[in-house]
Amino acid sequence: MAFQIVRNDITWVRADAIVNTANPNPVVGGGTDSAIYQAAGEKKLLAERKKIGPIARGAAVETPAFDLRQNTSSIRSARYGKAAKRANLTS
Numbered sequence: 001m002a003f004q005i006v007r008n009d010i011t012w013v014r015a016d017a018i019v020n021t022a023n024p025n026p027v028v029g030g031g032t033d034s035a036i037y038q039a040a041g042e043k044k045l046l047a048e049r050k051k052i053g054p055i056a057r058g059a060a061v062e063t064p065a066f067d068l069r070q071n072t073s074s075i076r077s078a079r080y081g082k083a084a085k086r087a088n089l090t091s
Contacts, residue, residue: 011039014070017062024057024078026050036074040066049076 010018010032020036023029026049028037037045044066052061055078065071 009035011035011068012070016071017065017073017075018068018071019060019075019077021079022055022076024055026053036068040068040074045074054078 006013010020018036020032022033026046028034028042028046045063048063048066052063055061055076057078060075060077063074063076065073068074
């Protein structure tokens with residue numbers, strides 16, 4: 001399958017999953033993270049994230065897509081923070 005870049009609202013893209021870097025703790029972030037929570041159903045997605053708990057930096061977890069119209073799952077990847085950059089762990 002060819003790689004394709006699509007400029008669009010990520011919550012409307014037809015795909016098996018959407019992947020987003022997010023806060024490692026189960027909280028609603030800003031920007032894209034917030035848009036995904038709103039489209040999926042904030043209460044449902046947040047409840048699922050709370051069941052999973054914190055995500056280790058560099059790890060990823062999969063949740064159901066809930067109300068995301070075009071997706072079957074949502075993958076959350078913990079972003080590296082300033083501490084990781086200072087420790088040179090982001091390479």
